[in-house]
Amino acid sequence: MTREQLFEQIQKKQSFLCLGLDTEMSRLPDHILDEEFPLFAFNRAVLDATHDLIIACKPNVAFYECLGTDGWKQFELTVNYIKHKYPDILIIADAKRGDIGNTSKKYAETFFRHLPCDAVTVAPYMGSDSVLPFLEYPDKWVVLLALTSNLGADDFQMTAMDNGERLFETVLRKSSGWGNPGNMMYVVGATRASMLKKVRELVPDHFLLIPGIGAQGGDLSEVAKYGLNNQCGLIVNSSRAIIYADSSARFALVAREKAREVQIEMAEILKSVR
16 A cells, blocks of 8 residues: 555545554453454454544454464454455554564565565664565555553663664664655654654654554544644554453444544544645
């Protein structure tokens, strides 16, 4: 999916919502557990209920890999279902890969050749040769970890460098030359909303994937205040607050209600984007 196509979907749906599929077997409604592929059955129901409200979907690979081959099968079923039934939805494989060049080439093949993913999250720690193989695929995206909101983020990301920059700023500045705003995005946690001003100084035109609204407490209006650009430039993820809002047989309907609440707020925010 190109940058232009992504922005078209944002305008059409009046939304920049990403649905996070951090799907856990222990949190599925009881009746879903009888399905042959319960994770996929749950994901399919939520996607069918919310597809017109979201512009991206982010299944977190860890929740599938932990179940071995059966879990990986359900990850494949999920991304193939999205691609075939809802091709307008950007598929972000939240895999956080990052290794030496030859290994990264194989990771890129996994998600961009074997699977129909549009984007994959990548860790920048090993430098350009661990990221560049993912950028060899036309109309695919690298989503580079830049400034996260987990408890240990400050251990490295806020470290002052000799030139006065913090490490996350160095990551943004250097990596922005590896790709361009049409094939590279950055992860910035919603609970770091006030830092988005500095992020935008370094990467004004790139899309930012913002996890952390909803259950993690990030504020959508604050994210938009500091992070919005003239093509929106934001993909805001919500996972648990939507997919686990209800555990009864009505779970998909309630998920839609929660997604709709976010989409309404986003539509209001997008009035400022021309």
